[in-house]
Amino acid sequence: MGRTAKQITAREIKTLRHSAKDGKRATRYGLGETRFYLWVYPTNKKEFYYKSISGQWHKLGELTELYTRERAKQDYSKLYAQDALNLLEKTPKQRATAITLKQCYDELFTQAYALRGEVGTREYENDLRKRKDAKKRLPKWILQPLGDKLLSEFNAQILINNFTKNPDELPTRETTKKCLIVFKTLLKQAKIRGLIDDLAFIDQARSELKEILPTAPKNRKERATLLDDKNRLDEQKTSELIKCVMGGKMSLNAKLLFAFMMINPQRQNELRHLRASDLTRDKTAIKYHAHNNKTSAQALIPLSPQGRRIIELALKISGGKYIFSINNTPISDNTLNKFIKENGLNFTMHSIRATFATSIQASDELGENSIYRKKLADIIMLHITQSAVDKAYFLEQAKQSELLRVLEFWANKIENLGLDIDYLEQQVKDLLNE
Known part of the structure; x- marks a missing residue:
């Protein structure tokens, strides 16, 4: 399925079109709620879907004059509540053994990096920048190689092995530090919900990796300016x-x-x-x-x-x-x-x-x-x-x-x-x- 990250308002739904760029049969649009989507087909047919915490897709209904976004959201809310109830009925240990890192990311990333303030304000812009930076760091170094692991399986050694598995392409200490900060911010939300007990293994891994990984090269590029060799305006x-x-x-x-x-x-x-x-x-x-x-x-x-x-x-x-x-x-x-x-x-x-x-x-x-x-x-x-x-x-x-x-x-x-x-x-x- 094609996917876009843009969050769509109710007013914009009618203008959405299928994107033929990736050649997929439908384009998915996030509707501003966790795991609530609209699928748009080449024929312009539009269907509401809910993605369960286990990764399964549940069709809610086709967009019509009778089955509107508000109606679909009511059905979505019921499934979302049931998902949450099924999870909460388990003990913390059971939850940790039932949730993968990828599921945790899909569920909790936007809460870990919430956007405060009104759109366009400095507070909102700063939060949005932090979220974008986090999205760049986590997938490559942690989410892609370790996304299928259960939260209960994580420990310091797994993280150390992950960052050092390719001796020819070792990340720098600075890169690793920033990745682990994002990782810890995400798992703090999981800890609040009882999905994981302890985050000390992240700090332990970070401390050991500091001794193993190289520092960033000091020969940084010279900042580009509009000056000539006499420090006058070129x-x-x-x-x-x-x-x-x-x-x-x-x-x-x-x-x-x-x-x-x-x-x-x-x-x-x-x-x-x-x-x-x-x-x-x-x-x-x-x-x-x-x-x-x-x-x-x-x-x-x-x-x-x-x-x-x-x-x-x-x-x-x-x-x-x-x-x-x-x-x-x-x-x-x-x-x-x-x-x-x-x-x-x-x-x-x-x-x-x-x-x-x-x-x-x-x-x-x-x-x-x-x-x-x-x-x-x-x-x-x-x-x-x-x-x-x-x-x-x-x-x-x-x-x-x-x-x-x-x-x-x-x-x-x-x-x-x-x-x-x-x-x-x-x-x-x-x-x-x-």
Whole structure:
């Protein structure tokens, strides 16, 4: 069966279609509840199914005007409750000898990595990122080789043998540590439900593997920037990047985010969650709050004229509380980086911060000494130490006029290298039919 991981709402069910990519006879869609699915066939026939904890599929009924999602959910709830009852009637030891790791994963992974908060909020985004990271780590190293083992069979030696079975492809200590953390997080949910008694074997395996496995190589790749060999802005590289993104097939919302990041080098995640309410009343500065940035800084950073124009354009098409959003949801954190990588450029959007900081420090055109210029760049990027005293002192040194002078200097430089805001403005007008 084809399978998609997307969770489907009641309103979207009518629009679902069979995917012919894998050549299977039906496509499965998860309906937001544990083991509750909709199967869609090439003829557009749709059937509701329940997958029992033992892995068996139970047909609930075909989607019709009479047999709706709500009706199917009632039948699903009965089977789910019976499954749970059958499990709870067993002793903890019986449960552990009846459940495989794969079944435990299917049942409890979403609870181990629950998504808190509303869609689009920082809390939700952070939880979603943790869930995605966990999904990448567990299957390859633990779930695929050990998924059929019963929970009662697990011990430290099984884990050690699993990670060391292929001497030519040993994972690093760091990889193993992260995998076992995810594994333990999953089994904590199993322990709460009495499916397993003790998790100490995971820590024991981790301790022994630390002595066996190699560390990660220290020769890490040099971070890509837009700097030349004299630590000055490489105009050719910058121009190529701007031309690639602005002329590429990408949403206008994402292009506006890119343009704003190029002239206002904050962390991408902070700009994705930027709200209209974070702007000053006259829209000439951004208020950064302690609760929504990495360094917990509370600062007022001015906007260059170019920055104000981009913000105004983004507000016209966002249609929600987030400035850079689509359908009131912040633009994905990987949209820009994925596009740049697919176009063969060795660069990530986070690297614009390193480019900005080094370039400003090396720019004699700004006057002052290099240490002072670096301080201004650090303030703009909220590179503030964690000490409360340091934060207060650090930000007190920042005069709005000096910060604005640096931002205007940088924005003019980027604009002269091809960042055409007039072009973006025309694109917004065309989109809104103005």
